[in-house]
Amino acid sequence: MTFMQTLRQRWTDSGSLVCVGLDPEPAKFPARFEGDADAVFGFCRDIVDATAEYACAFKPQIAHFAALGAEAALERLVAHIHSAHPGIPVILDAKRGDIGSTAQRYAAEAFDRYGADAVTANPYLGGDSLQPFLERADRGVVILCRTSNPGGADLQDLEVAGPGSGTPRPLYQHVAATAARTWNGHGNVALVVGATWPEQLREVRAIVGDMPLLVPGVGAQGGDAEAVVRNARTADGTGLMVSSSRAILYASAGDDYADAAARAARALRDSLDAARRG
Ligand SMILES: O=C(O)c1cc(=O)[nH]c(=O)n1[C@@H]1O[C@H](COP(=O)(O)O)[C@@H](O)[C@H]1O
Numbered sequence: 001m002t003f004m005q006t007l008r009q010r011w012t013d014s015g016s017l018v019c020v021g022l023d024p025e026p027a028k029f030p031a032r033f034e035g036d037a038d039a040v041f042g043f044c045r046d047i048v049d050a051t052a053e054y055a056c057a058f059k060p061q062i063a064h065f066a067a068l069g070a071e072a073a074l075e076r077l078v079a080h081i082h083s084a085h086p087g088i089p090v091i092l093d094a095k096r097g098d099i100g101s102t103a104q105r106y107a108a109e110a111f112d113r114y115g116a117d118a119v120t121a122n123p124y125l126g127g128d129s130l131q132p133f134l135e136r137a138d139r140g141v142v143i144l145c146r147t148s149n150p151g152g153a154d155l156q157d158l159e160v161a162g163p164g165s166g167t168p169r170p171l172y173q174h175v176a177a178t179a180a181r182t183w184n185g186h187g188n189v190a191l192v193v194g195a196t197w198p199e200q201l202r203e204v205r206a207i208v209g210d211m212p213l214l215v216p217g218v219g220a221q222g223g224d225a226e227a228v229v230r231n232a233r234t235a236d237g238t239g240l241m242v243s244s245s246r247a248i249l250y251a252s253a254g255d256d257y258a259d260a261a262a263r264a265a266r267a268l269r270d271s272l273d274a275a276r277r278g
Helices: 003-014 039-054 062-066 071-084 100-113 127-134 152-156 171-183 198-208 225-232 257-277
Strands: 018-022 057-060 091-096 118-121 140-146 189-193 213-216 240-244
Touching (some): 039 071, 062 071, 140 198, 171 189, 198 225, 213 225, 225 240
Parallel strands (some): 018 240, 091 118, 140 189, 189 213
């Protein structure tokens, strides 16, 4: 199955719009991992196993592994998700973007080395830089549109007039329209829009139809999960991967870390579910 088919099936099977972010920070791990050379894998695996029931996707963040020299742990973690929890797609958060020949290697890294079902990509270098990702029709390309951070407005809100379109509009809306009309030839594109920008979420949804949106920024960054669902769900009540990392991973620093993570993921699933029914 393609990434998009797997994601849609998972929304149906799990009834969940929660994407569990995997951002390992050993300083925040429970004491039992002290001195454990395989702590990054062990901690993330425990979180994955505890939260899988509530997840429509997992999203490991590559810098959190690479900065620790833990790329092998990331490879094993993705393989573990595929074997222990088949049907839950893995989005590698790498925010890649470069000239075509280098982007081709980034695509091979994400899809062939790590075995990710989808990867986040930065569109700033333009269409040809996305092409090596887009042409992998069975994989997903999750393109940054309106990021969750406060500085997301600095460039993404600048008014631009695209070729052939007379009326200026914010750059993020131009990215959304280009993604929907030009880059989505294989039907494998999704967009990142931060939960911290509910109005922009509504505007992007109006531009892109049913295209899936990855929505980070609930939990530690303070985004309103219910506003996300109200403003950006699709007609069938899906279309969203609402991503939370720290609020799930580090819900407890005690020995109950896995249970606490499961409770946090379940609570987020339940609040999203209530909002889509409300
Ligand atoms: O692409 C992303 O995942 C992403 C895009 C964005 O606009 N904002 C954002 O926070 N992220 C990532 O989502 C995660 C958010 O983590 P928490 O704030 O702990 O839930 C981090 O791994 C970020 O790198």
